[in-house]
Every structure is written in C-alpha cells, then in structure tokens.
Amino acid sequence: MLQYQIIPVTPFQQNCTLFWCDETKQAAVVDPGGNPELIINAIEQKGLTLTKVLLTHAHIDHAGATKAISSHYGVSIEGPHKEDQFWIDLIPEQKARFGFEDAEHFVTDRWLNQGDNVTFGNITLEVYFCPGHTPGHVVFFHRESKLAQVGDVLFKGSIGRTDFPRGDYNTLINSIKNNLFLLGDDVRFIPGHGPMSTFGEEKRSNPFVGVNAR
Ligand SMILES: [Zn+2]
Numbered sequence: 001m002l003q004y005q006i007i008p009v010t011p012f013q014q015n016c017t018l019f020w021c022d023e024t025k026q027a028a029v030v031d032p033g034g035n036p037e038l039i040i041n042a043i044e045q046k047g048l049t050l051t052k053v054l055l056t057h058a059h060i061d062h063a064g065a066t067k068a069i070s071s072h073y074g075v076s077i078e079g080p081h082k083e084d085q086f087w088i089d090l091i092p093e094q095k096a097r098f099g100f101e102d103a104e105h106f107v108t109d110r111w112l113n114q115g116d117n118v119t120f121g122n123i124t125l126e127v128y129f130c131p132g133h134t135p136g137h138v139v140f141f142h143r144e145s146k147l148a149q150v151g152d153v154l155f156k157g158s159i160g161r162t163d164f165p166r167g168d169y170n171t172l173i174n175s176i177k178n179n180l181f182l183l184g185d186d187v188r189f190i191p192g193h194g195p196m197s198t199f200g201e202e203k204r205s206n207p208f209v210g211v212n213a214r
Pocket residue numbers: 057059062133152
C-alpha cells in the first residue's frame with residue numbers, strides 16, 4: 001500500500017512529498033525544493049530506502065534540492081518532461097535572485113511523458129503530461145489509492161501561474177479539464193503549495209476551472 005508524508009520545505013513551504021511502499025519500505029521523494037536535511041531526516045526516521053527522486057516540474061522552489069538528495073542516496077532522477085530542460089538550466093542564475101542559495105543544477109536520468117509509469121517497491125505511479133504552468137510539467141497518479149501529486153498545475157481554489165516564460169493559460173486549463181479531471185471526482189490531490197483537495201471539489205467550486213468559471 002502507498003503511504004505518504006507531506007514535508008513543507010524552504011521559507012515558502014512548498015509541498016515536497018515522501019511516498020513509500022509499506023511492504024518493501026522503498027520510497028520516492030517528489031519535488032525536493034529545498035531543506036535536504038529535513039527530507040533526509042524523514043526518510044531515516046521511518047527507516048525507508050530511497051530509490052528515486054521524482055519531479056513534477058523544474059522550478060527552483062520544487063527542484064532546488066534534487067541534486068543534494070540524489071547524490072546523498074546515489075539514486076536516479078525521473079522527470080519532469082523534457083520541455084522543462086530550460087528551467088533546469090536557469091537554476092544557477094535564479095538561486096541568488098530567489099534566495100535559494102543551496103539549489104544546484106542537475107541532470108535528469110529519465111524524461112517523462114504521458115502514459116509512462118514510475119515505480120518503487122510494489123507501487124506504480126502513472127504519469128500525466130500537464131503543461132501550461134511550465135511546458136514540461138507532469139503529474140503523478142496512484143490509481144489504487146486515488147491520490148495525485150499535481151505540483152503547480154492545480155491548487156485548492158486556484159490554478160498555477162502562467163506568467164512565467166513559456167507558460168500558457170489555455171494550455172493549463174486544457175491540462176486540468178481534459179487530463180486531470182478525467183481521473184475522477186473522488187481523486188484527492190497534493191498540490192505544490194497549500195492544502196489538499198479533490199478534483200470533484202475543484203470542479204464544483206474552483207473559480208478558474210469549476211462549473212461556474214468565467
Ligand atoms: Zn512552479
């Protein structure tokens with residue numbers, strides 16, 4: 001069975017998520033934006049074996065500690081989609097500007113696409129390609145427990161920003177309505193920032209993608 005713990009990181013409290021298989025104790029960490037020591041502590045406390053780092057997108061606040069974690073454990077990096085390469089390449093120049101001094105550039109071991117699977121222990125996560133916030137954003141979905149990690153695509157009551165380079169509003173709306181929302185109303189999701197919600201709740205009440213959206 002899939003277990004998870006949300007670990008808010010950096011002064012901005014992005015949702016980094018530690019996922020693990022409770023049968024094998026194998027784990028994967030999604031979006032290690034910073035504070036690698038906090039993430040390592042959580043892994044050690046639970047007696048888990050980290051097997052990979054997964055990325056929804058390559059913004060520095062979600063990927064800044066990718067190199068630190070993957071090097072510490074000697075594990076591979078999977079994700080995001082290859083269209084986010086330019087964001088990875090911007091990390092060195094952005095770290096001073098945004099106050100993420102420890103962030104490091106990294107090389108991903110596997111780009112992800114719609115329809116791919118990522119695995120750890122007995123767990124399989126499905127990959128959905130959801131561009132718009134960044135051009136290479138992906139979402140991870142665990143079908144058995146109806147749980148998704150959506151990064152900065154969708155939030156409780158809001159959606160991801162599209163005013164960054166190569167962001168696109170219509171592309172983002174399309175990703176949410178025609179990809180994420182098809183997974184089911186009862187799917188719970190962990191966003192990149194803030195509290196969890198369900199796709200059904202956002203369909204009902206989200207001012208950007210809900211039934212009463214402008
Ligand atoms: Zn972002």
